[in-house]
Amino acid sequence: MKIPTSLKHKPVIVVENYKNVDGKYIDDPNSNAEGLSLGLAQWMDRGKIDISAKVWRYTNHKWSRQSEEIPLHRILDMAILICSAYEFVKEKSYRYPEKYDPNHPVIDRIGLNGDAMNIEVCTDNPEISGDLTLFADALNSDGENLGERLAVLARLLKNMGY
Known part of the structure; x- marks a missing residue:
């Protein structure tokens, strides 16, 4: 299906x-994500x-009004957040009985634009320990899809000199 070019976002x-x-979501009949564009x-x-x-x-x-248009820096910020969360779940969360350190919920601090993006466990969530377990299970079950994309991203970044 062709992405429309007559709307405000110009692909x-x-x-x-x-x-x-x-x-x-490849085989999900309820999925409606048809295309991606940069424009x-x-x-x-x-x-x-x-x-x-x-x-x-x-x-x-x-074409749905639920289509999302996102500035590129926010997509990269989301990629940073995904990688940081993935690393936390794979390398650190298992060390704690509650899956995180309640005394230190900040899991990463990434310097950006003269400040830092604080990546932390959402301690306001009353079910956070159980939800972290579910989150880790979901990451593990989707590990092949995520791993494939992370490997491609790593290769492209390396080819670009990063």
């Missing part, structure tokens, strides 16, 4: 077969060009 680079590679952001002001990524959703025979 430049697209993945129109995303439904075929959408991780564990000119819909929130652009005159004279100011921003690039955004968009997940295109198609439901009920039309």
Whole structure:
């Protein structure tokens, strides 16, 4: 299915077969993520060009308002968050009876833009210990999909000199 080009987000680079590679949702008949694009952001002001990524959703025979347009830096921030959480679950959480250290819930501090992004366990969640176990189980069960994508990301970053 072709991604629309007549809407406010103007696609430049697209993945129109995303439904075929959408991780564990490949065979899910309820999945509606049809494509991905990088393009000119819909929130652009005159004279100011921003690039955004968009997940295109198609439901009920039309393009959905649930399609998400995301600034590129936020996607990279999410990738950082995913990697930090993945590392915490794989390398550290098992050391604690509650799956984290209640006295030190910050699991990582990543310096960005002159400050730091604090990545921490959500101690406001009253079911956090059980939810961390479920989170770890979900990461483990999706390990093949995530591992494949992390390996590709690592290769691309290395090829780019990072």
